[in-house]
Amino acid sequence: MTDRILELSAHQFDVLKEISNIGAGNAATALAQLIKHPIKMTVPAVQILSFDEVANVAGGADAIVAGILLEVSGDLQADLLLLLPWSQASSILAILLDQKTSSFHDLDEIEISALEELGNILANSFLTALAKFTKINFLPHVPSLAVDMAGAVLNLPLARLGESVEQALVIDTKFHKQRQSVDGYFLFIPRPKDLEKFLHNLEVVSR
Amino acid sequence: MKEAVRVVMADLQVVKAPIILITIGLGSCVGITLYDPIIRIGGMAHIMLPYQHKNSAGGKPGKYADRAVPYLLRELLSRGAVRERLEAKMAGGAQMFPSKGTKADDILRVGQRNVEATLEALAKAKIRLVAKDTGGYHGRTLEFATLTGSLRVKTIAHGEKHI
Numbered sequence: 001m002t003d004r005i006l007e008l009s010a011h012q013f014d015v016l017k018e019i020s021n022i023g024a025g026n027a028a029t030a031l032a033q034l035i036k037h038p039i040k041m042t043v044p045a046v047q048i049l050s051f052d053e054v055a056n057v058a059g060g061a062d063a064i065v066a067g068i069l070l071e072v073s074g075d076l077q078a079d080l081l082l083l084l085p086w087s088q089a090s091s092i093l094a095i096l097l098d099q100k101t102s103s104f105h106d107l108d109e110i111e112i113s114a115l116e117e118l119g120n121i122l123a124n125s126f127l128t129a130l131a132k133f134t135k136i137n138f139l140p141h142v143p144s145l146a147v148d149m150a151g152a153v154l155n156l157p158l159a160r161l162g163e164s165v166e167q168a169l170v171i172d173t174k175f176h177k178q179r180q181s182v183d184g185y186f187l188f189i190p191r192p193k194d195l196e197k198f199l200h201n202l203e204v205v206s207r
Numbered sequence: 208m209k210e211a212v213r214v215v216m217a218d219l220q221v222v223k224a225p226i227i228l229i230t231i232g233l234g235s236c237v238g239i240t241l242y243d244p245i246i247r248i249g250g251m252a253h254i255m256l257p258y259q260h261k262n263s264a265g266g267k268p269g270k271y272a273d274r275a276v277p278y279l280l281r282e283l284l285s286r287g288a289v290r291e292r293l294e295a296k297m298a299g300g301a302q303m304f305p306s307k308g309t310k311a312d313d314i315l316r317v318g319q320r321n322v323e324a325t326l327e328a329l330a331k332a333k334i335r336l337v338a339k340d341t342g343g344y345h346g347r348t349l350e351f352a353t354l355t356g357s358l359r360v361k362t363i364a365h366g367e368k369h370i
Contacts, residue, residue: 051215051216051217052215052216055216055232060231061215061231061232062231062232062348064363067303067304069304104363104364105363105364144304144305144306145304145305146234146303146304146305148232148234148303148345148346148363149231149232149234149346149348149363150232151216151231151232151233151234151346151348152232152233152234152235152236152301152303152345152346152347153232153234153303153346154216154232154234155216155232155233155234155235155236155255155303155318156234156235156303156304156317156318158216158255159235159236159255159256159317160317
């Protein structure tokens with residue numbers, strides 16, 4: 001077991017969940033316009049997980065996932081990783097592009113761009129909501145896609161965190177379209193040096 | 208089915224034959240195995256970062272190349288392994304996210320830096336590297352058979368090999 005270095009107060013959890021839900025709402029609106037289909041997004045849970053647990057939520061270290069990574073700078077440095085089980089990413093892609101999705105290791109440029117754009121929209125919606133409440137300015141960079149084993153996709157963002165912390169903040173995200181729902185996971189990983197600032201600003205958000 | 212021990216991220220394990228050592232989903236991380244073929248004892252670490260910062264205390268020794276290699280070596284020697292007989296194998300150190308021509312690129316190459324730091328640590332510990340499968344742009348799962356010293360490298364779209 002690792003030490004629970006990353007600890008959030010009940011208030012910080014609540015605030016983060018509320019902000020995430022607002023962000024998800026914005027993201028759903030943007031996404032609905034893109035795919036011309038009503039879509040809803042909710043955040044059922046915000047959790048702190050150890051490195052190994054992070055891979056488990058996505059179906060295990062060997063489950064095939066799509067990971068869209070965005071580096072964030074501005075007032076603080078962080079990584080944002082949108083993690084989707086491949087089956088889910090593939091259905092979203094089919095809806096986005098209105099065509100059958102290629103096999104995961106053989107995606108064409110349009111499919112790659114579409115998934116990166118999905119990550120972009122979701123990340124920006126989340127960050128906009130977060131910035132509004134915490135008064136922290138975020139500058140997201142260009143998204144980058146990897147489709148492979150969950151463990152492998154997670155190595156890089158976790159390694160960046162790994163210098164001093166062994167857990168990540170995970171925001172569960174559900175996409176609802178008509179009767180179907182798709183599970184995605186949003187990892188917000190502030191660099192260790194900026195973690196305190198982030199938690200402090202979360203703490204002072206009043207509801 | 209032979210007994211298997213899983214080595215999770217930043218972890219390190221030493222076992223005796225016939226136990227199999229497994230690590231799942233190596234991306235930029237490096238999996239290293241040290242093996243004494245005479246007494247059939249083997250160790251594996253799942254390395255995440257090249258070096259431990261001088262001012263960062265504690266943490267799992269398996270996390271850093273510069274700590275994992277000497278730590279594994281000590282563990283093996285304490286269980287009767289002989290340094291001159293040790294065979295090292297390594298795999299992983301891929302670049303999972305393609306670079307986009309930004310300044311962030313350097314960080315994306317953590318895989319390559321992990322490989323270099325592991326090679327350096329092996330040389331420093333005077334351990335012979337007998338096989339490696341590193342780099343590229345895909346994830347790897349490793350299974351190390353302590354009965355034979357064979358390292359099986361599995362990928363999801365780039366086949367499988369024994370090194």
